[in-house]
Amino acid sequence: MPQESAAPYGLTPTADLAGRTLFPHRHLLAISQLKPWEIRFLLDEAEHWVAVNRSSAQKHDGRLAGLTQINAFFENSTRTLLSFEIAGKRLGADVVNMHAATSSVKKGETLIDTAVTLNAMRADVIVIRHGSSGAVQLIADKVDCPVLNAGDGWHEHPTQALLDALTIRRRKGGFEGLIVTICGDVLHSRVARSNMLCLAALGAQVRVAAPATLTPAAVDCMGAVATTDFDAALDGADVVMMLRLQNERMDGAFIPSPREYHMLYGLTPERLAKAKPDALVMHPGPMNRGVEITSGVADDPDRSAITEQVEMGVAVRMACLDVLTRSARNIEGWA
Numbered sequence: 001m002p003q004e005s006a007a008p009y010g011l012t013p014t015a016d017l018a019g020r021t022l023f024p025h026r027h028l029l030a031i032s033q034l035k036p037w038e039i040r041f042l043l044d045e046a047e048h049w050v051a052v053n054r055s056s057a058q059k060h061d062g063r064l065a066g067l068t069q070i071n072a073f074f075e076n077s078t079r080t081l082l083s084f085e086i087a088g089k090r091l092g093a094d095v096v097n098m099h100a101a102t103s104s105v106k107k108g109e110t111l112i113d114t115a116v117t118l119n120a121m122r123a124d125v126i127v128i129r130h131g132s133s134g135a136v137q138l139i140a141d142k143v144d145c146p147v148l149n150a151g152d153g154w155h156e157h158p159t160q161a162l163l164d165a166l167t168i169r170r171r172k173g174g175f176e177g178l179i180v181t182i183c184g185d186v187l188h189s190r191v192a193r194s195n196m197l198c199l200a201a202l203g204a205q206v207r208v209a210a211p212a213t214l215t216p217a218a219v220d221c222m223g224a225v226a227t228t229d230f231d232a233a234l235d236g237a238d239v240v241m242m243l244r245l246q247n248e249r250m251d252g253a254f255i256p257s258p259r260e261y262h263m264l265y266g267l268t269p270e271r272l273a274k275a276k277p278d279a280l281v282m283h284p285g286p287m288n289r290g291v292e293i294t295s296g297v298a299d300d301p302d303r304s305a306i307t308e309q310v311e312m313g314v315a316v317r318m319a320c321l322d323v324l325t326r327s328a329r330n331i332e333g334w335a
């Protein structure tokens with residue numbers, strides 16, 4: 001296959017002499033740093049892992065054998081931590097989890113000292129979740145291996161957006177002209193930020209519905225249109241993505257009461273009827289049933305893609321771990 005002449009950071013993919021697409025990033029820190037083709041490339045890579053995970057009882061691949069993956073989680077997590085762990089293990093990596101609650105972070109160690117310590121252990125890839133926006137970038141700047149952002153503060157959660165995009169692409173066939181309504185605590189949500197950027201980059205029309213107090217100022221810069229009217233935002237929607245109220249990030253009251261919030265912004269079967277008849281319901285989890293979503297919607301097998309999102313999470317994380325460690329595995333020409 002001929003080598004394309006575009007620069008690595010150009011709009012089109014470049015290929016090495018063997019015809020492999022070059023992913024021009026050392027780390028995966030934010031969707032805002034990715035070009036549309038780079039997002040599509042990671043989704044295509046993930047498709048391979050969906051097929052492998054579904055088809056075979058023997059899911060172990062082994063291509064990361066001998067590499068050490070450290071999952072450093074400074075914030076609670078169920079889905080993201082577990083799926084990064086399963087993804088690493090299916091690829092054959094030695095996976096080690098560091099929980100901040102039981103680490104020296106609680107003894108006052110600075111983030112930079114923690115980064116230097118992780119680096120001295122010669123990890124080959126580090127996955128980090130942190131409560132402060134920008135913390136993952138700070139660690140990435142201090143270590144010698146690829147870093148994956150598993151969620152930093154209110155900022156970004158890139159693998160969540162990739163797994164959501166993969167779920168949507170598989171169910172709806174593409175993004176062009178698709179109307180995606182994201183509803184909930186958008187202000188505090190790294191999931192919403194990454195999703196707005198990702199879905200807009202892929203060609204979807206993104207609507208955001210939230211109380212004014214929970215709507216960030218620069219929604220339009222992230223490719224979305226904001227409204228406080230959830231019913232209007234549901235009109236004609238192909239996908240409805242619900243978000244949890246992130247109470248742990250709220251300083252004071254942002255809503256009058258959970259009951260009132262549910263009346264205006266809770267997704268019920270009646271409200272879902274305002275969207276397209278085949279509209280897909282999504283939620284990154286954890287769900288607060290009876291607040292932003294009712295069980296009648298969340299558990300509807302015809303409409304809800306919530307468990308499929310979890311399945312796609314493993315495949316997307318396998319793809320990201322594989323792609324980012326290609327240079328450590330001496331696959332030539334990788335960033």
Ligand code: NCD
Nearest residue numbers: 079080151191244284285286
């Ligand atoms: C989200 C997160 O942690 O940002 N959850 C997840 O990763 N699946 C959303 C949330 O906590 O509400």
